[in-house]
Amino acid sequence: MKALYIDGKLDLVEREVPLPEPGEGEVRIRVHFVGICGSDLHYYFEGANGAFVVKEPLTPGHELSGRVDLDPSGTWAPGTPVTVHPARFGQSEAGIEDAPNLWPGGSYLGSASTTPHTQGGMSECLIVDAGMVRALPEELSLEAAALAEPLAVSLHGVTRAGDVTGKRVLVSGAGPIGLLAVAAAKSRGAAEVTITDLLPEPLARGRAVGADRTIQIGVEEIPENAFDVVLECSGAAPAISQAFRSARRRGIVVQIGMVPDEGRPINLAPAISKEISIHGVFRFVDEIDEAIRILAAEPAVASVVTQVIPATSAAEAFELARDSSASGKVLVSTWLDDPAA
Template structure:
């Protein structure tokens, strides 16, 4: 079968790899689309994603959808449309018993964090554990469903804001700032609104992402470097850019006793951050890492809100994978870029 394979920095190839067979407790899928994530871009452009270095051929892709080809247990009929929870979990630790996505020893599709690497889903066929499979509603197009994993990340970020003193979710009725309007930021706009935010304002350094933010429901936008981000004006800030300087801006923008959630990954190295507003405002700052089980909510939301599909701006064939990755790296022109995995979508001509 064919697969996209990263061999190192700037080395992405279409190759023939062994065809996998499904064993007990597994399902074999015919893949339709794979969304290009920031981690995929890092593996391609740098040969590493943070501390995780490509040391052997790596098939990328954890934002994937497809259809069932074979289920040895006979539970899922061939052709059933599905997406995946891309994680397998490690060993429970004290203090995080209810958060298996934080347990050490887990794995994630398309990741060099494990040895051997955990191969991803940008291939013609993929074998996964049955409990990773999520059956999709019949009326949810696969192209839109490819947003389920990154939307789950955004929903988890909103959930990490927690509860207010009166027991209601912080996001309900809140004025929310989304910092950074890349694909995760765009989906954070949609997630915050779905969870009850009264108003969402989005920022970015570029005008194209801001247009896309308004398309998914942002009430207004601010261009970084041109418009001033008002200090102390937001109940909740979802920092999705991962730019270290934006963390200081987020701390300045949140109100007294407001909440900042760091959704975007930042470099694993010391960077200066102005903590004075965090202290003087008694603000809450929380990290958000991947997600637990929000992929199920993401599927329901994508089915209910077709407009979220506008986050997908490009669908390019797998044989042009390098072009697809270059397009995804250029945020002036692209939101979420999908790779069409050799025609695995039985309804490829349908509206997204």
């Protein structure tokens, strides 16, 4: 079968490798679509995602959809449309029994956090544990289903904020995670969702997925002390400082966007003087099931996908995915004549 590998910085190659055989408790998926995530961009353009360095060939991709190819147990019929929860959880620890996403010893598809690296979905076929497979409803396309994983991350961000019913929510950054955070907050009952970005094109996508208001940074002022919850999705230091200014007294700031593992100049004074609660977000727990239901019920969320590029042009897809003026979520379609079928 064919698979894409990141061998290092700006080194993406296609290789022919043996077709993997599923063992007991495993299922082989014929992959159709794979979304390009921020971590994939870091691995390709920098050869590392934070502290996780590409030390051996790495197949990227953890946002995927496809069809069951082979299940030795017979539980899953061949051709069943599915997506995949990309985590294998590790061992529980005291104090985080209810947070398997934080348990040590786990793994995540398409990640250099483990050695050997955990290979991802940019291949013709992928072996996963049977418990990672999620069936898709008939009304949900395989293309839209590739958004289930990033939408689950955004939903987990809202989970960390608590009940947002009737709340005023600010989403900072209109990249794919920010756009999906709008959908997540709206689906959980937020009264008003505002999204900010430096560029007008991502803000237009924000309106398409349901944002009540958009603010272009540098052109319009972002209100201070005005939001019950801020979902910070950019990871940019100035935006994090702004999040603390925008949150109301005793408001909540949820940091969804990843940041480098290094010191950055961030103004904490408003967080202290307003007694703001700050929550981190790392991947998700089980929100992928809710994400599938939302994608099936709200077709407009699929507009987050702006381009589908064949795997034979994967380097072009990576270049496009880091240009937020030209793209939202970019999908790579695998080696199929009609990946949407």
